[in-house]
Structure formats: structure tokens, C-alpha cells
Amino acid sequence: MDAERSGMPGADVGTETIMSATPPPPPAYGTPAAQLNPADEKTWAVLTHVIGIFFNFLPSLIVFLVFKGRGPFLEAHAKSALNFQLTMLIAYVAGTILSFVLVGFIVFIVVPILVIVFAIIASVRASAGEYYTYPLSIPFFK
Template sequence: MSPADEKLWSTLVHLGGLFFGFLAPLIGYLILKDRGPFVRAHTATALNFQLTLLIAYVVGGILSIVVIGLFVILAAYVLNIVFCIVAAVRANQGDWYTYPLTIRFVS
């Protein structure tokens, strides 16, 4: 895979997380993980972040019994938008990026 293609797919995987949650990074990781170190690192990073957000959404849903859960869900939603856009821009520029506040499930 050419470096331009690696940047394109890495960018699309990060943006896919905005619209499809963990499914886009999971599919991207399963299909593209052997296509190069850059795209593998970005797909794994995006998948880890989306799985961490999924946990945050579940915890927020459980905590919505009390009011604080709504704030947890809102904070996770805003962080998803901001960090996915930053990661997509960095991937498009060819930079390595790691999401903050992420649990590493996949390396």
C-alpha cells in the first residue's frame, strides 16, 4: 500500500468512528492491519478509543439513574467528536497519533 493510501485509510477509519462507533475501526483493523505499520497503528488506536467510548457510554447509561450519567454520556460524545477530528487531521498529515484517555485493548 502506498503512503498516500495509508494516510487516506487511516483518516477514513478515524472519521468512521464518528459515524459508526467501533464498527468502522473494527472492520478497518481486520481488513487493513497487514497493509503497513502506519495504517495498522491508526486502526488499532481508533479501535481502542471507540471501545473505551463504548465503555463510557455503558457506564453513563447505568449512571443515568442518577443525573451524573447524562453528563458522562455528553462528555464522551464531545470527546469523540473532538478527538476523532484531531486524529483524522493528524493521520492525513502523516503523523502518528494516540488518543488520550484510552484503554489499550488492541496493540
């Protein structure tokens, strides 16, 4: 193609880029994901606990599903955080039901304090490379 026909001034003859009509194939199903290095596992474990303060069980569920099988340390922390956040969600629901008899408002004061305190403790333990299990949590995932 020459410069006049290409519509681009200064285009050189013979410098066409041929694009393939088909995209490259996706990776094969069932291939194991690469293991995370210990520093990345610690970082994700800390983030799982800290972000759980603000978004309840969603961060720990996402980390658990996305990084499952990519490191035992991160998987244990994601399960622990998920168990605790689901337990606190049950406490919130119970507090909502009990608020009709004026006792549930205590739950709305105590539960957020517990979430903040235990999540900070868990994130400090995760950053130190230690395993941590939340007290008061129901073990939904083992």
C-alpha cells in the same frame, strides 16, 4: 451451429463461444496481501477516524481486520481508533448505568464531544502522516 438453429438472426456459423464449466481456482491460502502505498494508508487512516464519529467502533474494527499487515501506519491508526472507540463505548455503558442516579446524563453530553474533538485531531494528524494515540483510551490492542 448455423443462423437458423441458433435462434439469433445474423448469427455466423463457427463463432460459438465455449464456456468452461469450472470456475478459475481461488488464490492460495496464506499468501500475503499486497502492501498499501503511503497515500492509500493515509486515506484509510483518516477515514477510520472520521467515520468512527458516526459508527463508533465498527469502522476501525473493519479496517483493522481487513488491512491488518498491509501497512504499519494504517495498522497503528486502526488500533488507536479501535482502542479509543471501545473506551468510549465503555463510557456510554457506564453512563447508561449511572443515569439511574441522574449523574450519567453528564456522560452523554461529554463523551460525544470528546469523540468528535479527538477524532478530528487524529484525522488531521493522520493526513499529515503522523502517528497519533488518543488520550483517555484503554490500550486493548497494542
